[in-house]
Amino acid sequence: MSDKTSKGGKSxxxxxxxxxxxxxxxxxxxxLDALSRNMLDAAVRGNQALGRMLQTQMSKTPSATxxxxxxxxxxxxxxxxxxxxxxxxxxxxxxxxxxxADLWSSAARRAAGEDVEPVIEAQPxxxxxxxxxxxxxxxxxxxxxxYLLNARFMxxxxxxxxxxxxxxxxxxxxxxxxxxxxxxxxxxxxxxxDVLDEIQKTKGENLVKGMVNxxxxxxxxxxxxxxxxxxxxxxxxxxxLAAAPGExxxxxxxxxxxxxxxxxxxxxxxxxLIFPPWxxxxxxxxxxxxxxxxxxxVDQGFTVFLxxxxxxxxxxxxxxxxDYIEDGVFAALEAVKDATGEEKVNAVGYCIGGTLLATTLxxxxxxxxxxxxxxxxxxxxxxxxxxxxxxMFTEEPWLEEIERIIDAQGGVLDGRSMAxxxxxxxxxxxxxxxxxxxxxxGREPKAFDLLYWNADQTRMPKAxxxxxxREYYQKNALSEGKLELMGETLSLKDIKTxxxxxxSETDHIAPYPSVYRGAxxxxxxxRFMLAGSGHIAGVINPPAANKYHYWVNNNLPKDExxxxxxxxxxxxxxxxxxxxxxxxRSGKKIPARKPxxxxxxxxxxxxxxxxxxxx
Numbered sequence: 112m113s114d115k116t117s118k119g120g121k122s123x124x125x126x127x128x129x130x131x132x133x134x135x136x137x138x139x140x141x142x143l144d145a146l147s148r149n150m151l152d153a154a155v156r157g158n159q160a161l162g163r164m165l166q167t168q169m170s171k172t173p174s175a176t177x178x179x180x181x182x183x184x185x186x187x188x189x190x191x192x193x194x195x196x197x198x199x200x201x202x203x204x205x206x207x208x209x210x211x212a213d214l215w216s217s218a219a220r221r222a223a224g225e226d227v228e229p230v231i232e233a234q235p236x237x238x239x240x241x242x243x244x245x246x247x248x249x250x251x252x253x254x255x256x257x258y259l260l261n262a263r264f265m266x267x268x269x270x271x272x273x274x275x276x277x278x279x280x281x282x283x284x285x286x287x288x289x290x291x292x293x294x295x296x297x298x299x300x301x302x303x304x305d306v307l308d309e310i311q312k313t314k315g316e317n318l319v320k321g322m323v324n325x326x327x328x329x330x331x332x333x334x335x336x337x338x339x340x341x342x343x344x345x346x347x348x349x350x351x352l353a354a355a356p357g358e359x360x361x362x363x364x365x366x367x368x369x370x371x372x373x374x375x376x377x378x379x380x381x382x383x384l385i386f387p388p389w390x391x392x393x394x395x396x397x398x399x400x401x402x403x404x405x406x407x408x409v410d411q412g413f414t415v416f417l418x419x420x421x422x423x424x425x426x427x428x429x430x431x432x433x434d435y436i437e438d439g440v441f442a443a444l445e446a447v448k449d450a451t452g453e454e455k456v457n458a459v460g461y462c463i464g465g466t467l468l469a470t471t472l473x474x475x476x477x478x479x480x481x482x483x484x485x486x487x488x489x490x491x492x493x494x495x496x497x498x499x500x501x502x503m504f505t506e507e508p509w510l511e512e513i514e515r516i517i518d519a520q521g522g523v524l525d526g527r528s529m530a531x532x533x534x535x536x537x538x539x540x541x542x543x544x545x546x547x548x549x550x551x552x553g554r555e556p557k558a559f560d561l562l563y564w565n566a567d568q569t570r571m572p573k574a575x576x577x578x579x580x581r582e583y584y585q586k587n588a589l590s591e592g593k594l595e596l597m598g599e600t601l602s603l604k605d606i607k608t609x610x611x612x613x614x615s616e617t618d619h620i621a622p623y624p625s626v627y628r629g630a631x632x633x634x635x636x637x638r639f640m641l642a643g644s645g646h647i648a649g650v651i652n653p654p655a656a657n658k659y660h661y662w663v664n665n666n667l668p669k670d671e672x673x674x675x676x677x678x679x680x681x682x683x684x685x686x687x688x689x690x691x692x693x694x695x696r697s698g699k700k701i702p703a704r705k706p707x708x709x710x711x712x713x714x715x716x717x718x719x720x721x722x723x724x725x726x
Contacts, residue, residue, distance in 0.1 A: 192272035203267035210260040231259045239297045244304035320553030345558025353394035355405045358706035358713035361446035365438045367419040367719040370706040374409040379697035382414040384456045386464035389420035422569045422724040428522025430572040440471045450709040455484040465491020476605035485696045487611040490621045493629030494590040499622040505584040517573045526568025526726035603632035610637045615649025627671040654684040661685035
């Protein structure tokens with residue numbers, strides 16, 4: 112939040128007696144009758160939704176612990192820490208009381224017709240308060256500022272707990288923000304001017320539609336709310352998305368390997384092999400035509416192969432990271448060799464696919480295996496010592512709860528659970544905005560390709576997922592050189608392979624300081640690059656869009672701040688910078704290879720079958 116030292120435009124004065132429904136016409140009897148009927152209908156449907164939710168909750172196996180995050184103990188410690196600094200608690204209280212005194216004075220002056228400055232303002236870019244009424248209408252402006260003052264007070268209290276362990280304090284800050292976001296006046300019909308306006312326009316029909324949407328979403332989740340972020344019928348994978356031409360040339364229990372058709376007469380001799388994350392479908396790299404990294408890469412003359420991971424069911428619950436290395440990475444390497452005759456590849460790993468690639472490179476270094484001659488990492492963490500908000504979900508009581516949930520789901524974690532976790536990291540954008548749109552305004556979500564992909568989650572095998580959370584997030588074993596796999600003790604320092612490591616400024620899943628610490632651990636020549644935007648837009652940024660920027664620095668100083676101080680900002684997409692780095696390592700130009708030219712013959716067209724399996 113920003114206080115009155117950070118001013119926006121003045122709030123215009125108002126005539127005494129102004130009310131929140133200023134400008135709305137008085138309803139006639141027919142409208143009142145329609146409104147009454149719609150409100151009754153909405154209430155009945157609301158009770159139906161509530162009953163469905165209660166039925167689901169009663170049928171659930173009770174949790175082993177009612178507080179898997181340990182919030183009760185952490186809150187108690189935070190309160191004790193704060194009370195050890197009474198002067199800070201007193202300052203927070205005085206700041207709040209002073210703010211509310213200023214707010215009441217400001218509201219009174221405004222009601223008298225005076226133009227006044229806001230006492231407190233939302234952060235720049237906060238989309239919740241975009242409606243003109245939040246600043247133009249004194250009633251809603253006062254509600255907004257009162258909410259912001261209370262939110263600031265809660266954060267001031269947390270700041271007073273200065274003796275609290277940093278990780279515990281971060282946990283409190285995160286869940287306090289979740290609480291603050293949930294209580295925003297935008298999330299309640301009677302304090303949201305857009306919703307009130309819609310109620311008048313539709314005579315309350317928006318609330319009926321909202322309840323219909325709520326019931327449908329509960330039914331879709333078998334009693335658990337599945338909040339739709341995009342029109343689920345708005346796209347078709349293989350036609351609108353994941354439509355780059357190519358063929359599946361190899362498959363096994365865990366992967367399909369896609370070889371994309373060339374777009375140039377000549378291509379680089381060294382093929383490019385991409386390992387996307389198995390948490391999501393691969394087509395984030397092959398969205399609509401103008402936004403497809405795959406299409407851009409083949410246009411640049413690269414021979415592109417991509418692994419499409421299986422969407423596992425309970426029969427694959429026992430699959431481990433060793434399986435994903437053997438039947439994923441190593442199987443793909445052999446298949447690319449059969450398809451092209453090339454002994455070496457350039458490899459790419461995105462997000463957790465990058466973590467897998469780094470792990471495999473450390474193993475290959477131990478074995479003297481040099482089939483991967485360069486490695487590129489997109490938003491991939493290899494050092495988890497301070498891995499951002501997700502680290503809060505890796506404490507042992509919560510991991511035990513995850514195991515219980517996975518066991519109840521047949522040995523695989525359903526995609527919805529992971530989606531809910533990621534959505535919490537950006538709750539206002541990915542939860543509450545859709546709650547307001549779908550249930551209060553009664554509107555259908557729009558067709559948005561990125562959010563369609565975001566909702567198209569995959570399942571994860573228990574053995575693989577629990578090892579990832581414990582060995583990587585909880586113990587940081589790979590970065591510390593203590594990860595034991597396949598008879599070897601692995602370390603990032605053993606990796607001498609040239610590496611291009613991309614990160615993003617506002618990445619909330621793989622924070623760039625964490626990615627930079629991992630880059631410093633590699634034993635070979637490493638190029639670190641910082642892109643604008645976040646986990647997705649920071650990666651998927653075609654040059655033609657001419658968006659964002661990126662930072663480059665040929666050195667790797669002691670920490671990310673020193674790196675930034677010596678970095679040079681470039682406008683636009685970072686893809687051309689990567690292409691220059693990659694093409695230097697891609698060999699000579701040769702006549703373009705088509706799927707089927709080598710030993711592997713096409714099995715069926717891209718995007719294959721794995722990507723079509725729904726969770």
